[in-house]
Amino acid sequence: MTAQVERELETETEELTVREAIRQALREELERDEDVFLIGEDIGEFGGVLEVTGDLYEEFGDERIKDTPISEAGFTGAATGAAATGTRPVVELMFSDFSGVAMEQIMNQMAKMRYMFGGKAEMPVTVRTTEGGGMGAASQHSGTVHTWMAHFPGLKAVAPGTAAAAKGLTKAAIRSNDPVFVFENKMIYEQTGQVPTDEDYTAPIGEAAIEREGDDVTVVATQRLVGESLQTAESIADEFGLEVEVIDPRSLYPLDTETIVESVRKTGRLIVADESPLSYGTHAEIVARVQEEAFFSLDAPIQRVGTPDTHMPFSPPLENEVLPDGDDVRAAIERIS
Amino acid sequence: MANYNLESSEGRVEALRRMLLIRAFDEEAGDRFADGEIPGFVHLYIGEEAVGVGTCAALDPDDYIASTHRGHGHCIAKGLDPKYMMAELYGKAEGYCNGKGGSMHIADVDAGMLGANGIVGAGPPLATGAALSIDYDDRDQIAVSFLGDGAVAQGQVHEAMNLAATWDLPVVFVVENNQYGEGTPVEDQHNVDNLSDTAQAYDIPGLTVDGMDVTAVAEAVDEARSRARNGNGPTLVEAETYRYRGHYEGDEEPYRDEAEIERWKDRDPIDSFTERLIDRDELTEAEFEELQTEVEAKIQDAVDYAQDATPPEPHEAYDDMFGEIPPEIERFATAARTDGGTPGGDR
Amino acid sequence: MASSDSDSSADSESDRDPDSDRARVGLVVNPAAGRDVRRLTGGASVVDNYAKRRIAECVLEGLTVAADGIEVAAMPSRAGIARDALAESDVAADAFPAEILEMTLEGSAADTRTAAARFREETDTIVVLGGDGTTRDVALESGSVPIVAVATGTNTVVPSPVDGTLAGVAAGLVATGAVPADDVTTRHGTVEATVRSSGTADGSRLTALVSAEISSRSFVGTRALLDPADLRGGVVSRAHPGDVGLSAVAGAVMSEPVVGDDPGGVAVRLDDPDTAERTVRAVVAPGVLATVGVESWERLEPGDSVLFEVPDGVVGADGERELETTDATVELCPLKAGPRLVDVERTLAVGARRGGFDVETASSARE
Incomplete structure (x- = not known):
C-alpha cells in the first residue's frame, strides 16, 4: 500500500458519487483560488450535459462559470492564452471525441509553449473531458482518447477510477502549473466511494493507488475497469482462492512505474485493463515499462484487456461485444493462472 | 503611457528608429542565414515595418501581443532586445528561449510578447485568452493579435473573433495583408476583397488602413484600443502592406515579378516616414545618418553577442517540459548530465 | 497591388467595337469605398463588397430598360465585384453585351482613374458606385460624360442614396438618348x-x-x-x-x-x-x-x-x-467645370413624359 493511500485512509471521509466528488473538487478550488474559473459548453445554468458542474453556476456566477459557444478550438485556445497570462482556467470538453476539434491549440500551443519559450511561460490549465462507451452514444460521443494526450509531450493525463481519485486528481490538476487532462469515464459518475473531506486533500499526479492487495496476479486497471476488476477479484478469490492485486494508476502521464513494477515482482503476473483501443496504446506503454524493469520476474505472458481497435458502435449488442468489462478481466486472469 | 507615441516628435523619431532597427535586424538575419550561421527557417519582416511599429506605438508597455511566424518586427516594435533575439536565432543559451524556440518562437511573456508562432492562425485564440485574463481580473490592458492575410482563412481565427466579439473582450486583431499567403496571392485565397469585411460577421468594426504608413496604423490601432478599453470589444484592423523578401529565406518567388516589388518599394514605409520627418524639421539628414549608424552598430553588437554566446548543454533539452520534471524525462536528463550517455535499457 | 487581374479575361478586347451602334455604359464599382476608419469611429454605415455587387446587379437590371440599344463595360477589381455581378445577373447577360475592361490593376484609386479615362473616350454614360471620393476620381478623368453616382461610400454628399435599379434605368435612358442628357444633367463645381x-x-x-x-x-x-x-x-x-x-x-x-x-x-x-x-x-x-x-x-x-x-x-x-x-x-x-451629374429622379420623370417606359404590344400597335 502506498504512503498516499494510507494517508487518505487516515483522514475523515464521506461517501460521494464520482460526479459529486468532481463537483466538490471544483467548488473547493474555486473557493480557494480566485484565479480559477471554469469554461466550457453548457456548464453554467444548464449544469453540464452530464450534470457535473451542476449548481456551481448559482454559487459562483457567470464570471467564473463561463458558458462558451460551441467552439472547441476557440475556447481551448483562449484558455491556453489565459493560462499564460495569469489565470487558471478549467476547461470542460463535453466529450473527449471533440478534442479533435481543438487539437491544434492543444498540441502546438498548450503542450509546447513552456518548452518553446525556454520555460518562460506557465501553463496552469486543466482540461476535463468525458470518455467511454456503454451509453449507446455511438462513435462520436463514446471514444477513449486518453492515449493521445498521455503520448503527447508537454501534457499530463489523469484518469480516475474511484470517487476519491476523481476528487484528488481534479484538485491536483487545477493546482498544477502544467496542462493536465482529466479523463472522466461517463459510466462511473454514479459510482460511489469514500472520499476524504479534507480541503487540502489531493491525489498527487504521478502516484498510483493500490485498491486491493493480493499476491497472485496484478491487474492494472483504469477508470470503469477499476471497479469491475475489484468485483472480479472478489469472485476469483471466492472461487479459486487466488488473490488479485488491483492497481489504479490514476495518472497515465507521468506514470507511477514503480508501484506497478513492485507489484509485478511480487505476483509475476500482469493484466492491463484499459478501455482505450488495444493497438499502440496505454496498455503497450505499461507492458513496455514492466518488461524493462521486471522482465525476469514475469511468470506468464502479460495480458491486455481493451477495445479491439473498433469505434464504439451504437446498437447495444454491438457495443457490448467490443466494450471491455470485468468478464474480460476474469478471462485474462484465467488464461495465465 | 505608450512605449513611444506618434503624437510627439520624439515618439516619431523613436518609431523611425524602431523601423530602422527591424530592417537592419532582418537584413542581418537574412545574411547570416545565407552564410549558414543561423539554422532552421527564417521569415523576414522587411517591408512590413510600419505595421508592427504603428501597432505597438498605440500600446502600453504592459499590453500583450501574440505574433506570427514573421515575428522579428513585432518583437522589436514591442521593445525586445535584439541581442537576445539574435542569440535565439543562433540557437544559443542566452537567447530569449534559451535556444529552444528559434526564429519562429521568440517570446517574452513578461514583456507582453506571447510568442511568435509557427502555426498560421494560432495567435488569435491566444490573444483572445490573454484578453479573457485581462477581463477576468479587470486589468487595464489590451491584447493584440497579429495575423497574416493567409490566417484569415483559418477556422480557429474565426472562432477567436466570434468568442472575443461575443464576450466584448479587449482584443485587437491586426491583419497584416502582405498580399501573399506563402506563395499564393490573397485574391486566390479569399472571396472578399477587403479582409476587414469579415469583421461584419461578428458585428465588430473592421477597417482597412495603409500598412505602409506608420501613422495610419497607429491611429487606427489607437482608436481600436480605446474601444477595447472602454469595454466595447474587439476590432479588426487590416493593414495593407508588402513583404519585400520571399515567404522564407530561399523562396524562389515564382509567383510575382520584380516590377510589382518595385511598385511597393516606391512607397517604402521607412523612406516615406524619414522624408516626412525631415520635411517637418523633426530630423536632419545628419541626424538620420547618425540614427542609421547607431542602429547598424546595435545590430552588429547583437550579432557579436550571438556569435560569442554559449551553445546550450545537451542536457538542457530536458528542461522546461513541465514545471516539475517527470521521472520519464528525468532519467534522460540525469544521464545527459553525468556522462552524456543514455539511461539503461532504451532510448 | 497584386499583378494578376482576376476580372479581365485574356482574350477580351476592351476597345469599343467601332461597328457597334449600341450606346455604351461604363460601370465603376469601387471595392475600397467605405472600408476606412469611419467604420470604427463616427457612425458610418458599412457597405461591404457583397452589398456593392448586389447593387451592381440592380444597375444591370435597370439598364435592361434600353436593352436593345445598350452595351456595358465595367471596371475590373481584384475581388471581381463587377465580374460577379455580370455573372449573377442572368437577365443582363442575355439582354445586352457586357464586358470587363482589360487593364492592369494597381489595387488603389489609380484603377478608378484609369477606367474613367478609358470611359471618357468610349462611353455615353458612366454609373459610379462609391462615395464622394470615387465620384471625384471618376470626374477628374471622365470629361463631360454624364455620371450617375450611386452612394455606397462613407461620405456621400454628391452620390444619391438611390436604388441601383432606378439608377440603371436612368443611365439607360440617358445613354441611349431616350432622355436628352442636357435636360437632366448639371455641372457640379x-x-x-x-x-x-x-x-x-x-x-x-x-x-x-x-x-x-x-x-x-x-x-x-x-x-x-x-x-x-x-x-x-x-x-x-x-x-x-x-x-x-x-x-x-x-x-x-x-x-x-x-x-x-x-x-x-x-x-x-x-x-x-x-x-x-x-x-x-x-x-x-x-x-x-x-x-x-x-x-x-x-x-x-x-x-x-x-x-x-x-x-x-x-x-x-x-x-x-x-x-x-x-x-x-x-x-x-x-x-466650375466639374462633373456632369445625372439627376436620376428628373431623368425618370422626363423619361415617362417622353414615353420611354412604353412597351409596344399588340394592342398598342393597333392604335
Whole structure:
C-alpha cells in the first residue's frame, strides 16, 4: 500500500458519487483560488450535459462559470492564452471525441509553449473531458482518447477510477502549473466511494493507488475497469482462492512505474485493463515499462484487456461485444493462472 | 503611457528608429542565414515595418501581443532586445528561449510578447485568452493579435473573433495583408476583397488602413484600443502592406515579378516616414545618418553577442517540459548530465 | 497591388467595337469605398463588397430598360465585384453585351482613374458606385460624360442614396438618348487646392468635389477627417445644412444654401467655438453632430481664391486627409467645370413624359 493511500485512509471521509466528488473538487478550488474559473459548453445554468458542474453556476456566477459557444478550438485556445497570462482556467470538453476539434491549440500551443519559450511561460490549465462507451452514444460521443494526450509531450493525463481519485486528481490538476487532462469515464459518475473531506486533500499526479492487495496476479486497471476488476477479484478469490492485486494508476502521464513494477515482482503476473483501443496504446506503454524493469520476474505472458481497435458502435449488442468489462478481466486472469 | 507615441516628435523619431532597427535586424538575419550561421527557417519582416511599429506605438508597455511566424518586427516594435533575439536565432543559451524556440518562437511573456508562432492562425485564440485574463481580473490592458492575410482563412481565427466579439473582450486583431499567403496571392485565397469585411460577421468594426504608413496604423490601432478599453470589444484592423523578401529565406518567388516589388518599394514605409520627418524639421539628414549608424552598430553588437554566446548543454533539452520534471524525462536528463550517455535499457 | 487581374479575361478586347451602334455604359464599382476608419469611429454605415455587387446587379437590371440599344463595360477589381455581378445577373447577360475592361490593376484609386479615362473616350454614360471620393476620381478623368453616382461610400454628399435599379434605368435612358442628357444633367463645381511651401509638397495640387479642407492634424493617417477640433476651415463647392462635412458647416451659416451647380463656392474659417464669431451645430461626419465655431464665411465666385497659412497640417478633399504640409500657404479656389451629374429622379420623370417606359404590344400597335 502506498504512503498516499494510507494517508487518505487516515483522514475523515464521506461517501460521494464520482460526479459529486468532481463537483466538490471544483467548488473547493474555486473557493480557494480566485484565479480559477471554469469554461466550457453548457456548464453554467444548464449544469453540464452530464450534470457535473451542476449548481456551481448559482454559487459562483457567470464570471467564473463561463458558458462558451460551441467552439472547441476557440475556447481551448483562449484558455491556453489565459493560462499564460495569469489565470487558471478549467476547461470542460463535453466529450473527449471533440478534442479533435481543438487539437491544434492543444498540441502546438498548450503542450509546447513552456518548452518553446525556454520555460518562460506557465501553463496552469486543466482540461476535463468525458470518455467511454456503454451509453449507446455511438462513435462520436463514446471514444477513449486518453492515449493521445498521455503520448503527447508537454501534457499530463489523469484518469480516475474511484470517487476519491476523481476528487484528488481534479484538485491536483487545477493546482498544477502544467496542462493536465482529466479523463472522466461517463459510466462511473454514479459510482460511489469514500472520499476524504479534507480541503487540502489531493491525489498527487504521478502516484498510483493500490485498491486491493493480493499476491497472485496484478491487474492494472483504469477508470470503469477499476471497479469491475475489484468485483472480479472478489469472485476469483471466492472461487479459486487466488488473490488479485488491483492497481489504479490514476495518472497515465507521468506514470507511477514503480508501484506497478513492485507489484509485478511480487505476483509475476500482469493484466492491463484499459478501455482505450488495444493497438499502440496505454496498455503497450505499461507492458513496455514492466518488461524493462521486471522482465525476469514475469511468470506468464502479460495480458491486455481493451477495445479491439473498433469505434464504439451504437446498437447495444454491438457495443457490448467490443466494450471491455470485468468478464474480460476474469478471462485474462484465467488464461495465465 | 505608450512605449513611444506618434503624437510627439520624439515618439516619431523613436518609431523611425524602431523601423530602422527591424530592417537592419532582418537584413542581418537574412545574411547570416545565407552564410549558414543561423539554422532552421527564417521569415523576414522587411517591408512590413510600419505595421508592427504603428501597432505597438498605440500600446502600453504592459499590453500583450501574440505574433506570427514573421515575428522579428513585432518583437522589436514591442521593445525586445535584439541581442537576445539574435542569440535565439543562433540557437544559443542566452537567447530569449534559451535556444529552444528559434526564429519562429521568440517570446517574452513578461514583456507582453506571447510568442511568435509557427502555426498560421494560432495567435488569435491566444490573444483572445490573454484578453479573457485581462477581463477576468479587470486589468487595464489590451491584447493584440497579429495575423497574416493567409490566417484569415483559418477556422480557429474565426472562432477567436466570434468568442472575443461575443464576450466584448479587449482584443485587437491586426491583419497584416502582405498580399501573399506563402506563395499564393490573397485574391486566390479569399472571396472578399477587403479582409476587414469579415469583421461584419461578428458585428465588430473592421477597417482597412495603409500598412505602409506608420501613422495610419497607429491611429487606427489607437482608436481600436480605446474601444477595447472602454469595454466595447474587439476590432479588426487590416493593414495593407508588402513583404519585400520571399515567404522564407530561399523562396524562389515564382509567383510575382520584380516590377510589382518595385511598385511597393516606391512607397517604402521607412523612406516615406524619414522624408516626412525631415520635411517637418523633426530630423536632419545628419541626424538620420547618425540614427542609421547607431542602429547598424546595435545590430552588429547583437550579432557579436550571438556569435560569442554559449551553445546550450545537451542536457538542457530536458528542461522546461513541465514545471516539475517527470521521472520519464528525468532519467534522460540525469544521464545527459553525468556522462552524456543514455539511461539503461532504451532510448 | 497584386499583378494578376482576376476580372479581365485574356482574350477580351476592351476597345469599343467601332461597328457597334449600341450606346455604351461604363460601370465603376469601387471595392475600397467605405472600408476606412469611419467604420470604427463616427457612425458610418458599412457597405461591404457583397452589398456593392448586389447593387451592381440592380444597375444591370435597370439598364435592361434600353436593352436593345445598350452595351456595358465595367471596371475590373481584384475581388471581381463587377465580374460577379455580370455573372449573377442572368437577365443582363442575355439582354445586352457586357464586358470587363482589360487593364492592369494597381489595387488603389489609380484603377478608378484609369477606367474613367478609358470611359471618357468610349462611353455615353458612366454609373459610379462609391462615395464622394470615387465620384471625384471618376470626374477628374471622365470629361463631360454624364455620371450617375450611386452612394455606397462613407461620405456621400454628391452620390444619391438611390436604388441601383432606378439608377440603371436612368443611365439607360440617358445613354441611349431616350432622355436628352442636357435636360437632366448639371455641372457640379469643384475646388482646387494648391500648396506653396519650402518642403516637398510645394506645388502639389488636389481637386475636391465638395470640399477642400485644412486640418491641423499632422498626418494623413487613417484619412478620415473626424475630429471637428482639427478642422481649420476650407472652401466648399456647395453649402447646405442637408450635406455632411464642411459644406454642412457652411450651410449652417449662409443665409441661402449654395447647391452643387451654383457657380463658385464658400470659404469658411473655423475657430474655437467659445470665442468664434458664430457657433453652430453641424453634421461634420456621419454620426458626428458637432459644435463648430465659425470665424468667417465668404461667398466665392469661380476663380476667386482664399489663402490658408498652414504651419503644420493636412489638406483634405471631401472629408479625407490627402496631403501633409508644413510651413505652407495653401490656395483654395472653386472651379466650375466639374462633373456632369445625372439627376436620376428628373431623368425618370422626363423619361415617362417622353414615353420611354412604353412597351409596344399588340394592342398598342393597333392604335
